[in-house]
Amino acid sequence: MIKQSIRLVGCIIALFALILVFKHSHLMQEEKPLNTTERFNIAVLSTTISKERLVNELNALVDQYGAVLVKVVPNQDNYDSQKDIIWFGSLQPDGTSPRIRDNRISWLEPSVGGELIHSSDMGVRPLYGSYSMLGSTEFKVALAEWCNKNEMSIDFYKQYPLPAVFLVYFIQHGIGNAVLISFFLFLTTVIVWFVTHAKARALRLLGGVPLQRIHFEDTLTIISLTSQGFFVGCAAFFIYLGIASGIDQLSIMFLPFIYTAITFIAISAVVVLLISLFVQPKAKHLSFRKIPLKQFRLLGRAALIFSIALALMVVPTTITMASAYRDLSNDYASWESLKDAVGISYNDVNGLYNDYWMPMVENFFAEMADRDNLCLSMAVDRAIVLDNAKMGKYDHIVVTDRAWVETTVFGDNSDKADSLIPIGFDDIHAELKDFLSKQLPIWTNTGEIQPEGMGFCEFNGDSFLVLPPNASYGNSTIQAKNPLIILVEEPVKTLKVSSFLLPMSSSGNIVFKNEDVLRSVLNESPLMEKISSIDSFTEGALKYAQLFKQESFYYFAACALCLVSMGAAGIMSAQLWIGENRKRIFTLHTAGIKYSAIILPVLRKEVIVAVCTVLVGGIVVYSIRHPEPLLLLLSSAVLFLMYVLLNFVGYIFFSKREFLQMSFRRE
Amino acid sequence: MNIRANNVSLSINGRRILSNVTLLAEGGKMTALTGKSGSGKTTLLNCLGLIHPIDSGKIFVDNNDVTGWRESQRTLFWKDHASFIYQDYGIIDDETVSFNVSLKKFGNNQGQIKEVLEIVGLQGREKDKALVLSGGEKQRLGIARAILKNASVIFADEPTASLDNSNRQLVVSLLKDCANRGAAIILATHDERLVAECDTVVRLGT
Numbered sequence: 015m016i017k018q019s020i021r022l023v024g025c026i027i028a029l030f031a032l033i034l035v036f037k038h039s040h041l042m043q044e045e046k047p048l049n050t051t052e053r054f055n056i057a058v059l060s061t062t063i064s065k066e067r068l069v070n071e072l073n074a075l076v077d078q079y080g081a082v083l084v085k086v087v088p089n090q091d092n093y094d095s096q097k098d099i100i101w102f103g104s105l106q107p108d109g110t111s112p113r114i115r116d117n118r119i120s121w122l123e124p125s126v127g128g129e130l131i132h133s134s135d136m137g138v139r140p141l142y143g144s145y146s147m148l149g150s151t152e153f154k155v156a157l158a159e160w161c162n163k164n165e166m167s168i169d170f171y172k173q174y175p176l177p178a179v180f181l182v183y184f185i186q187h188g189i190g191n192a193v194l195i196s197f198f199l200f201l202t203t204v205i206v207w208f209v210t211h212a213k214a215r216a217l218r219l220l221g222g223v224p225l226q227r228i229h230f231e232d233t234l235t236i237i238s239l240t241s242q243g244f245f246v247g248c249a250a251f252f253i254y255l256g257i258a259s260g261i262d263q264l265s266i267m268f269l270p271f272i273y274t275a276i277t278f279i280a281i282s283a284v285v286v287l288l289i290s291l292f293v294q295p296k297a298k299h300l301s302f303r304k305i306p307l308k309q310f311r312l313l314g315r316a317a318l319i320f321s322i323a324l325a326l327m328v329v330p331t332t333i334t335m336a337s338a339y340r341d342l343s344n345d346y347a348s349w350e351s352l353k354d355a356v357g358i359s360y361n362d363v364n365g366l367y368n369d370y371w372m373p374m375v376e377n378f379f380a381e382m383a384d385r386d387n388l389c390l391s392m393a394v395d396r397a398i399v400l401d402n403a404k405m406g407k408y409d410h411i412v413v414t415d416r417a418w419v420e421t422t423v424f425g426d427n428s429d430k431a432d433s434l435i436p437i438g439f440d441d442i443h444a445e446l447k448d449f450l451s452k453q454l455p456i457w458t459n460t461g462e463i464q465p466e467g468m469g470f471c472e473f474n475g476d477s478f479l480v481l482p483p484n485a486s487y488g489n490s491t492i493q494a495k496n497p498l499i500i501l502v503e504e505p506v507k508t509l510k511v512s513s514f515l516l517p518m519s520s521s522g523n524i525v526f527k528n529e530d531v532l533r534s535v536l537n538e539s540p541l542m543e544k545i546s547s548i549d550s551f552t553e554g555a556l557k558y559a560q561l562f563k564q565e566s567f568y569y570f571a572a573c574a575l576c577l578v579s580m581g582a583a584g585i586m587s588a589q590l591w592i593g594e595n596r597k598r599i600f601t602l603h604t605a606g607i608k609y610s611a612i613i614l615p616v617l618r619k620e621v622i623v624a625v626c627t628v629l630v631g632g633i634v635v636y637s638i639r640h641p642e643p644l645l646l647l648l649s650s651a652v653l654f655l656m657y658v659l660l661n662f663v664g665y666i667f668f669s670k671r672e673f674l675q676m677s678f679r680r681e
Numbered sequence: 682m683n684i685r686a687n688n689v690s691l692s693i694n695g696r697r698i699l700s701n702v703t704l705l706a707e708g709g710k711m712t713a714l715t716g717k718s719g720s721g722k723t724t725l726l727n728c729l730g731l732i733h734p735i736d737s738g739k740i741f742v743d744n745n746d747v748t749g750w751r752e753s754q755r756t757l758f759w760k761d762h763a764s765f766i767y768q769d770y771g772i773i774d775d776e777t778v779s780f781n782v783s784l785k786k787f788g789n790n791q792g793q794i795k796e797v798l799e800i801v802g803l804q805g806r807e808k809d810k811a812l813v814l815s816g817g818e819k820q821r822l823g824i825a826r827a828i829l830k831n832a833s834v835i836f837a838d839e840p841t842a843s844l845d846n847s848n849r850q851l852v853v854s855l856l857k858d859c860a861n862r863g864a865a866i867i868l869a870t871h872d873e874r875l876v877a878e879c880d881t882v883v884r885l886g887t
Binding site: 522594597598600601602603604606607608673 | 730732761767773776830
């Protein structure tokens with residue numbers, strides 16, 4: 015049984031370790047594809063130059079320095095199954111990771127494909143975001159100068175050594191947690207192996223086998239058992255990868271696999287040897303006819319404390335991730351309806367504020383409204399910092415229009431229409447009313463606070479999706495829970511173009527649902543020369559949705575493993591105590607004392623240890639991971655109760671089993 | 682208290698250990714379960730003591746059928762009426778002699794404990810750890826527990842095994858005293874001298 019357990023744990027470690035290595039390799043593919051070595055981020059501040067010109071300049075820069083410059087972007091249509099690479103310059107980059115055939119990309123990640131696209135075909139994909147490059151220092155300097163010249167900021171990502179990267183994985187990521195916990199499960203199983211073999215080890219010492227040989231042989235035995243499971247796990251992983259991602263992807267993973275196997279076997283061998291040394295049989299144990307249970311108890315207690323601490327680290331994060339993923343799924347459902355929507359950037363927005371341009375701008379918005387191609391959404395509180403008194407009970411103050419609400423909030427579900435509850439202006443609390451009384455007349459055509467076609471609503475649904483100011487620069491969206499909604503039926507009729515609609519479209523808070531309609535109108539308007547780019551603004555949200563989807567799965571796996579580890583550590587602890595107290599159990603129970611009364615003193619100690627661990631662990635986890643305090647408290651309480659319950663059941667079960675075995679005279 | 686077994690049978694791992702055993706152990710008498718090693722003496726003792734479930738047959742305590750008793754009923758029987766003496770695992774080594782007699786940490790009557798320890802020849806050893814006791818002393822400690830409890834039935838597994846002659850005689854005489862006080866003594870033993878001193882003898886494996 016214990017042999018099978020060690021093999022099984024070896025297999026679990028292999029699976030999670032390879033998934034971690036796979037994830038890292040996949041991340042490297044995405045962050046540094048096609049032999050690139052460095053990454054940087056470009057933020058577009060207020061450039062007035064058209065995107066086409068910027069792209070051409072960037073291409074020229076790449077050619078001039080013989081560099082490689084690429085940008086990995088999720089595909090707008092298939093965000094979770096397609097990732098494209100946009101390349102710059104005139105020489106198409108090549109490399110083995112990821113695999114590219116006829117401009118079709120096969121990513122390591124199963125069922126994720128993509129296309130290699132030249133920058134001239136990047137379309138509405140924005141220029142801001144992360145890039146990967148291979149090039150000289152001179153190229154980097156030239157890039158920085160180019161960005162500076164075009165009012166864009168550039169930040170090169172810091173490079174970290176591989177061990178530091180993996181350390182962060184182990185502590186901060188779901189899959190890293192899963193590896194750490196499965197290794198901990200391995201340690202627990204190894205301790206149980208030593209407990210069950212303690213008598214045999216003592217007898218071997220008594221039989222004249224040197225201690226060094228006992229340590230060596232036992233370490234070899236355990237490592238051999240673990241390796242069997244480990245290689246079965248690896249084989250399963252490679253078969254799956256071969257089927258899911260293609261046989262040609264296996265070679266990319268081969269070298270990382272070799273490193274993983276060597277590292278795992280080396281670390282395991284050292285750890286097993288250390289445990290063997292810690293619980294080595296001694297002559298005094300032989301004279302007392304006892305195995306060194308005290309050391310085992312120490313190890314067992316350490317394992318228990320560690321298992322609770324790990325659970326405290328993982329469980330709140332898992333719940334947070336699950337909730338975040340649910341929110342993101344909702345968010346994505348909203349983005350799904352807006353995935354074709356675009357925003358516009360102006361090359362000289364200030365130049366539009368005159369009698370020549372303003373009528374054209376007004377015509378443009380009127381036409382967009384007529385063709386049902388305009389949505390308005392902005393969290394006012396993010397644009398204008400409002401204090402708590404002004405916010406009152408609301409978490410956000412939102413200005414939006416009917417089109418946005420119907421597209422993103424209601425979607426296909428007409429029942430959700432009831433979630434908007436109209437309120438009167440006088441129902442709003444005084445501080446906010448005062449603020450709106452000053453602000454709204456500036457925004458409205460009539461100069462009124464509440465002109466016709468504008469109303470105030472509260473929201474009683476799950477979440478109300480809102481765009482933050484500067485949404486076009488990739489700022490994350492807002493899920494308002496209890497907003498005050500200033501709902502405008504027809505923004506172009508109600509709101510001033512100069513003081514509201516134009517600035518809103520410049521900051522990305524007016525979006526156009528159909529790019530083709532927008533382009534056809536702009537192409538016939540002189541306004542086109544003032545537009546620097548037409549960009550999709552969903553890239554950032556889609557990328558995060560992808561990442562969260564993967565990560566939340568690993569957190570769930572880590573969470574499940576954590577509970578298994580806690581159970582295993584509890585069982586081991588119970589077995590150790592029972593091994594040490596078998597006579598006590600037999601004697602007391604045959605004297606009519608119930609099992610629950612027999613185990614009460616030790617259970618009391620376990621509860622004290624658990625309380626201390628949960629308290630200290632909770633503080634440490636809070637300082638490392640900063641989970642929601644209430645969530646951490648609840649998780650701690652649930653884990654504590656589970657721990658006590660598991661221990662109680664474990665102690666009772668093994669006491670009964672021991673009693674029965676002693677009645678059979680099975681030593 | 683009388684303990685009666687009617688056609689008790691038991692197999693363990695497919696091996697027949699007890700086959701249609703019938704016996705009566707009466708209060709005030711010593712009943713020996715004897716036979717070769719592996720004949721099922723200890724197993725039968727454990728079955729009669731309700732520690733071990735049986736496959737078929739019936740066990741009666743004072744004419745009450747106790748075969749199907751639940752765990753809670755058996756625990757109550759052990760608490761109120763029975764006492765077990767096992768040389769190997771009836772004593773908790775890392776506890777004191779005093780604790781091993783009463784099996785209670787608190788609320789003991791120290792006077793009574795001293796009294797019974799004096800009866801079994803362990804006076805002044807109350808605070809010693811059981812670990813330091815010899816085999817004979819441990820057996821006597823088990824008997825002291827039975828005396829303190831005033832057990833109606835005493836189950837003793839090999840009470841004279843590995844004891845020197847004087848210790849052996851002391852243990853036998855203590856068990857006889859318990860029987861004289863009315864307790865039913867059931868012994869699993871292969872010590873023929875002890876068997877000869879018992880009132881009833883059940884030979885197993887014949």
